[in-house]
Amino acid sequence: MAYNMKEIVAEKPSRFTSGHRMCAGCGAPPVARMILRALKPEDHAVIANATGCMEVSSFIYPYTAWTDSYIHTAFECAGATLSGVEAAYKAMKRQGKLPEDEHTKFIAFGGDGGTYDIGLQSLSGAMERRHDLTYVCYDNGAYMNTGIQRSSATPKFADTTTSPAGSVIPGKMQPRKDLTEIMEAHHLPYVAQTIAYMNFKDLYEKAEKAIYTEGPTFLNVLSPCPRGWGYPTDDLMTINKLAVETCYWPLYEIEDGKYKITYKPAKKLPVEEFLKPQKRFRHMFKPGNEWMIEEFQKEVDRRWEDLLKLEEMSNKE
């Protein structure tokens, strides 16, 4: 059935309710909402959440924005926590302790701090053990919850509170870790990189595939942060669009090792267009800093070319 956002929204009520306290213009809540809409309405879900913005603003005792079962334990262990839940499901199902006709799906949400960095071990373990779960990283490219500190997902040159653009060192000096590729190196049945763009089609379809592919699956979703990136709150969708159209954040999926780029911009925009509206890159536009934009562009180009090659190579007979 062809994707129809209006129908999906009409037929599938949001499982992540309003009233949560995430910032206006934050990229994460629409992502969570749409991913949960990819669940079949009759299926139960257990959501695990790493400590982070999403957790501290969606479940403040005694209120919760989650209509499914939900568990938060700590920062670095959403993967392991959900492993335990999934193992319990398997054991209890096998022993007839749960109704046979009911199905539960397992989804973890973690920011880039809880996923790329402090939670990487726990995530890697969960994936290697082949738990039947979907891990979603909402990547906003820094530790936003504690006040915009650099993470290994922070792009090079970004100004953060622990990599400030100073007079000697102009922001973060290291390139961004490629977590999607690290997840692919676990040889998972399904890995994808996506974003809320084009009526959420890419996000929704990948979420559905991830959730309903048996075994461990991973979604890396770029989720802009108005405070950390420095854009006006109503520009969220524009920022998402520019991330994709400049190929800064390529949309692709890997099914059993086969790469498929799910969106190829007809005309790749210069990365400047993605950088310019964001205050975290402001210093790159000062006279004399042209080299930074050039270098950034080179890195984006290199990664995009690599991806095109991977797509070609992995689909060869």
Added chain:
Amino acid sequence: MGIRERLSGNEAAATAMKQINPDVVAAFPITPSTEIPQYFSTFVDNGQVDTEFVAVESEHSAMSACIGAEAAGARAMTATSANGLSLMWEMIYIASSLRLPIVMSLVNRAVSGPLNIHNDHSDAMGVRDSGWIQIFSETNQEAYDNLIMAHRIAENKDVLLPLMVCQDGFITSHSIENIELLEDEKVKEFVGEYHPAHYLLNKKEPIAVGPMDLQAYLFEHKYQQAEAMRNAKKVILEVAKDFEKMTGRKYGLFEEYRLDDAEIAIVCMNSTAGTTKEVVDSLREKGIKAGLLKIRVYRPFPEEEVAKVLSHLKAVAVLDKAESLNGAGGALFTDVTSAMQVNGINVPTCGYVYGIGGRDTTTKEIESVFNDLVEDSKKDRIENPYRYLGLRKE
């Protein structure tokens, strides 16, 4: 009548776990508790249990997975030692705050550093105020029995706290002793089925676990945990009574060994109690009225009961198998003396730190403590209350 066997402490713990047949076991190997997940995965792979074994990549993940599993509605168990427990530390507190009755077999070993693999109690002492029930075991039999009783205590609706059963690394974990096991069916019946009131996998009633809990509520939630810990004392005794009916083996909050008419006594935990009993018997033959108080339930600490049974003594020595590095006494010493003070008991009491990093503790050394107590009991006041046993001075 039980089944007579010869098992090591680790085998005894693994056997108890097999008979309990939990839904999930998540564990990571660490000396000296490694054998427990080893034996247990054999049970899993040979189809002797219904358990899902999660071979996690760290102890932090072991406890995280146990939390996930228990919150999901399953019975979850784990085993660890020393640094494994240290790595779990963050999750240990979270497990108890979420009121999840996870059961752990803790094979006590010295916490790094420097690295040491042998027995002392520094691991257990590091989590003594984390909201876990802590039960100590002198022998393999006790390690087994305490595990069989564990779920009934932890899962009681007035308790709902995680519980760790401690035994001494190598000293009991790797020593083979005679043991009387229960029949599988008896254990199954005694432990019973687990029916949590609320759990993640209940589609009819989705729940949210682990909130942001701020100034308005956290205090009350901590009070509830403290109340649960206080309630545990009564439940531990009730479960012990049922256990005694089934096995004839009697357990209390502690064991008094020739303490009634004693004039001097040692307070200690785990295997050192066995050594001390031997010394008490030999001193009694010489006419010295020595006795022993072996603490079984360390958390909740039975402060009133401990103070009461020590009240008639002339001098007491508390042995701590963990150095507290606080400039004052060991943890058990502080607990015992505080209990006496609060209950208006004034018995001269001293503390000995001993057995650190697996340093052997001999009958001769225990005897030297009693000899010290004979001298101490002649004085009004203890001099030099912070002492060491078996420490080389040069």
